[in-house]
Amino acid sequence: MPPRHFAGDPVPVARGLLGATLVRVLNSGERLSGRIVETEAYDCPRDPACTAGRFHAARSAEMAIAPGHWLFWAAHGHPLLQVACRPRGVPASVLIRALEPLEGRAQMLGFRPVTRERDLTNGPAKLVYALGLNPAQIAGTRVDSPGLHLLPPEGPLNDAAVRVTARVGIREGRTLPWRFTVRGNPWVSPALPSMALVDG
DNA sequence: ACTTCGATGCTCT
DNA sequence: GAGCATCGAAGTA
Structure with a gap:
């Protein structure tokens, strides 16, 4: 997917990223990949949950x-792991929160040993560890870089397949329905009761 | 230098 | 469902 696809409002971009495939190619040439099943949008400065603009210069x-x-x-x-959305100078992004593992599952378990396999990539930091991502190496590169890139969804998910809820782990802005998950997918991050506010 | 606070994860009940 | 580890950033002094 080309960088221009992500320019603009991160909310529809986050919605549209469900079903896309995140691909990591190791130096050895081995491919690790997973289907994106959970995303969130953050959009400074209108977003109360986005602390970037206010606190973290x-x-x-x-x-x-x-x-x-x-x-x-x-x-x-x-x-x-996130993808920047707004023009340079405006903090806004889509957060990738969970993957359904596709290729290289054994290698992922090497990077991130877990007892229950369902815990491999069902959280935003978990998937970073499972893919063996080095932030210092990846940050600032394009989303169509060979080492880490995105393949578009095969077909856009219809509304019935998408669950829309409040975002995880925030205080401010908790009423905004900016978290998107693939309905019924077992690889979605563990849900909190307070999260089932908005049901789309 | 010290304190507080998370866009989390892990390990227990 | 609850408690704790964790670490960079910010606020306070």
Whole structure:
């Protein structure tokens, strides 16, 4: 998917990213990939949950790169993979929160040993670890880079297949329905009860 | 230097 | 469902 696809409002971009495939190609040539089953949108400055603009000056600069570039937001000491959306200078992004593993599952388990396989990539930091991503190496590169890129969904998911809820782990802006999951998919991150506010 | 706060994950009940 | 590890950034002094 070309960088220009991500320019603009991150909310529809996040919705449209469901069903896309995230592909990681290791130096050895081995492919690790997964289907995106959960995303969230963050959109400074209208978004109360987006703390980048208000509090984190240095991190805002990293987040406010040109559309269609990879970036990492750190939370609780964990790196979270995102795609920048708004024009350079405006912090806004889509957060990739969960994958359904496709290729290279054994290698992913090597990077991230888990006892229950369903825990392999069902969280935003989990998938970063499972793919063996080095933030310092990936951040700032284009989303169509050979090492880490996106393949478009085979067909757009219809509304019945998409569940729309509040975002995870935030205080401000918790009423905004900006989290998108593939309905019924077992690889979606563990849901909290308070999350089933908006049901689309 | 010290404190607080997360866009999380892990390990128990 | 709850408690804790964790770490960079920001606010306070």
